[in-house]
Amino acid sequence: MSERPRAAGILAIIVFLEAVAVLGVAIWSVVTVIGGEAREVTAGLFWGACLVGLSFFLLQAGRGVLDGRSWSRAAVVVWQVLQLGISFGTFNGAEGPVPLALAMFVPALAALIIVFRKPTREWLARERQEKLDGDAG
Numbered sequence: 001m002s003e004r005p006r007a008a009g010i011l012a013i014i015v016f017l018e019a020v021a022v023l024g025v026a027i028w029s030v031v032t033v034i035g036g037e038a039r040e041v042t043a044g045l046f047w048g049a050c051l052v053g054l055s056f057f058l059l060q061a062g063r064g065v066l067d068g069r070s071w072s073r074a075a076v077v078v079w080q081v082l083q084l085g086i087s088f089g090t091f092n093g094a095e096g097p098v099p100l101a102l103a104m105f106v107p108a109l110a111a112l113i114i115v116f117r118k119p120t121r122e123w124l125a126r127e128r129q130e131k132l133d134g135d136a137g
Helices: 006-034 041-067 071-090 098-115 118-136
Strands: none
Touching: 006 041, 006 071, 006 098, 006 118, 041 071, 071 098, 071 118, 098 118
């Protein structure tokens, strides 16, 4: 399979959008700390740095999906499962922030469905299969 399947492109877009969202939260976190609203400056800055790192990780995972790298599948699955857990924790009944929970739940579910579809699985396993074929020949 030499041409990237459309589903892999959609998956990469979802991961890239999640990376941008995480970066936005990181910026908001740092601005809140600098603005003086936070009680713990060090913890707020550390949290912002962690979120920037997560954003970079997601950007690399999305790039890996586009390039057909086998490691990117595990990275995407782990993040989506974590995001599902966060979305369930965010939704705490009728009074919870339902739009925020849905904004995390829907892309995570869509990404998990796409990553396990046959064209995407084959695309992301291509690199490993080529290596195995090269070792056998």
